Amino acid sequence: MKKIVIKNILNQEKKLIFDKPGDYLVFFENLSGNLIFDIKSSGVNLKILGLYIGRKNQVFKINTFQNHYQPSSTSNLLIKGVFYDQSRFYYQGLIRIEKDAQKSHAYQKNQNLLLSDEAFVFSEPKLEILANDVFCTHGSTTGRLNQEQIFYLQSRGLTKKQAEKLLVDGFINEVKENLG
């Protein structure tokens, strides 16, 4: 597996081209800009992981593009965000499967936790599918921490703060585990 960590996005745009078969893992954290993943080979198995922790008045605007040009490749995107205070998060993601990219599998998932009443999330996961023999899904959830879980943890003697931290850590862990 080839691991790529994106440290920054210069000039608002970064393009990664995958033209050889293989397993790839891309990770980025708290970045803004356009991230373009061009899949130009069959047999690419691409995993994209993004993590956002927003505090105070931080603003993140991230757009991702999963472009499948060649058949029989897989891309799997997961972006998780936790937003405190007045932080704002704007996410637009596009999966585009071109005509020739039959037998593509493309997934896109964006999950956000709002920890403050003043945080704001904009999420637009888009699909443009021009081939027919494909399997594509996207999902987006935005919400608060599970109140029952917090209550349970409190009943076991944790403070509300500790309970929240535990649940947030668990939420983020899905990304970290995938990082290996």
Place this chain on the structure above:
Amino acid sequence: MSSKKLNFQYRYGFSVPEVSIFKAKKGLSKKLIKKISQLKNEPSWMTELRLKAYQVFINKPMPTWGADLSKINFDEIIYYLKSTDKPKSSWEELPEEIKETYDKIGVPEAEKKFLAGVSAQFESEVVYKSIQKQLQKQGVVFLDMDSGLREYPELVKEYFSKIVSIYDNKFAALNSAVWSGGSFVYVPKGVKVTLPLQAYFRINAQNFGQFERTLIIADEGSYVHYIEGCTAPIYTTSSLHAAVVEIFVKKKARVRYTTVQNWSKNVFNLVTKRSRVEEEGVMEWVDCNLGSQVTMKYPSCILAGEGARGEVLSIAYASSDQVQDAGAKMIHLARNTSSRIISKSISSRGGRTSYRGLVHVGKNAYNSSVYVSCDALILDEKSRSDTYPTMKIENNQVDVQHEATVEKLGEEKILYLQSRGIKKSDAEGLLVNGFIEPITKEIPLEYTVELNRLINLEMSGSVG
């Protein structure tokens, strides 16, 4: 598969000679709008609203997103057509050609099947309506919009254009300027209309655009189900259908609005549908889009009162040269509001379906929940499917879920059905009908049957 079957003939593609008494020239002008308003004997506020809307229409640019609308030539459209002087109240009084058309759609039969009232729109004026005595006894008003304005001017003035303003979009402005026909429904407090109200819509004159306007007011604690089914004959030149529907759902009221549209494949169907839902009210849109060249339609619920609920169930089917750009909008403005959008789309033979939606949870909409699910089937390699959902969340006491899938028909399933002796095309039809079943079970049976039959016809020979 024989080649004959590949060419699906539009079922209601027939046209009868026009019987219009007044027919406007092609194109739109201030003079024509004044003339329409004058012919209808409208109060001056309506004339002014029409003229203002006309200005807005002229000034607004064409939308730059969604389907290609450049083929619409606004100068080639007839904006007003009146087929008989005033709406007829009995079937016998109707002109012979009109009856003939209705016979082919089956209006009289439909009426026999417990229709609460049939209001059939034929060439822009509602010419036939029958309201059962029971409805009148309950105090329910079910009129064409023109009569509604004449008989209940105060009520219409209070609500008309209050959800869909003339400044909303270019086509809503156009409709406000030249509207004609449509339904006016008022359900008094606590009244439950048990039988659905139905309106049949029809475009008949060549190049004739239909601009109906519907206003439904469901007072506190009432319930009504309104159904529109649209069929239109085939033309060689493009027709425009730009309707506006406004629905007011008062406290604890519930309204269901069902559409089954099967416009012929040259119609531009650009409709603005919106509802405002008060405290604990429920609004349900059931929207089935099969026909037309281009459909752009996003039924909306403004959830303005605490505990209001909105729901949109939609089916879109796009075949060759068709674009179905449909979706839904849910705007949460109050506490404890909930919404659900379920969209199923099918594209075949080069058709394109798009789901375009908006979910907006405002600052004060604490404890709201949203569920959006869009499933798409792509039946062949020429077709295309897009999903453009937008979610704006402005407070943290919410649960928002969105999911979408795009796939093709399961090969194993088809193979299994074939192994049981079912023809491939029938197997595909079966699977497609199964795919949309969660929505078709919500619509009246006669429409479900017709929908299933249409899909079977479209399916026969569409793959392979």
